[in-house]
Amino acid sequence: MLPVQSMDIHGDDYVLDACAAPGGKTTQIAEYLASGKVEALDLHQKKLNKIEQNAARMGVKDKIEVHALDARKVSNLFSNEVFDKILVDAPCSGLGLMRRKPEIRYDKTLDDVSHLSKVQAEILDAVAPTLKIGGQLVFSTCTILNQENRDNVKKFLDNHPNFKPIWVETKQNLKPKRETDDLRIYPDDYDSDGFFISGFQRIK
Numbered sequence: 001m002l003p004v005q006s007m008d009i010h011g012d013d014y015v016l017d018a019c020a021a022p023g024g025k026t027t028q029i030a031e032y033l034a035s036g037k038v039e040a041l042d043l044h045q046k047k048l049n050k051i052e053q054n055a056a057r058m059g060v061k062d063k064i065e066v067h068a069l070d071a072r073k074v075s076n077l078f079s080n081e082v083f084d085k086i087l088v089d090a091p092c093s094g095l096g097l098m099r100r101k102p103e104i105r106y107d108k109t110l111d112d113v114s115h116l117s118k119v120q121a122e123i124l125d126a127v128a129p130t131l132k133i134g135g136q137l138v139f140s141t142c143t144i145l146n147q148e149n150r151d152n153v154k155k156f157l158d159n160h161p162n163f164k165p166i167w168v169e170t171k172q173n174l175k176p177k178r179e180t181d182d183l184r185i186y187p188d189d190y191d192s193d194g195f196f197i198s199g200f201q202r203i204k
Helices: 024-032 046-058 071-076 110-132 150-159
Strands: 014-017 037-042 064-068 081-087 131-141 161-164 183-185 195-202
Touching: 014 024, 024 037, 024 046, 024 064, 024 081, 037 046, 046 064, 071 110, 081 110, 110 131, 110 150, 131 150, 150 161, 150 195
Parallel strands: 014 037, 014 081, 037 064, 081 131
Antiparallel strands: 131 195, 161 195, 183 195
16 A cells, blocks of 8 residues: 555546556555546456456446556557656565565576566656656565665666656655665564555656
């Protein structure tokens, strides 16, 4: 829930959830909306069907539109500078979940991490032009590896000087005295999953 909390969503926002399945964050975004709308992307129609089922159960189906689309091809469907907010809850190694899913350590390799890091960077590059000037982009993962987190943030900012990092704020005011704008949660911090959240604002 923390990435969506950090997005400062307004009721009339037009939002892109670039990696939406299984849809928990999509419906969470929709609950903040009044006249606004969220566009939810995923590669597989079966997963999109699940999002629609959850949206109907939560009473927010009218605020969500689903699309079977690779987020790296977002320009095929949407124009530049149309979204107020974008969430990239990116595919990742999931190593932040190791506390409750210890088998992950045997399933992932360094090659997997390198591939996923590349995909994450490509998604960020693809969605950036679709954000309005002044809009907010949130990038999150459930891993604790710098290759998938801080390294991609640095790469994104280096490649997109029209974006600046912004402080990640949550309702719980987690780690208020941290020295970085991004929020890094390790399993031993709160006896929880490991997670990473960074925020950007488009400035020109």
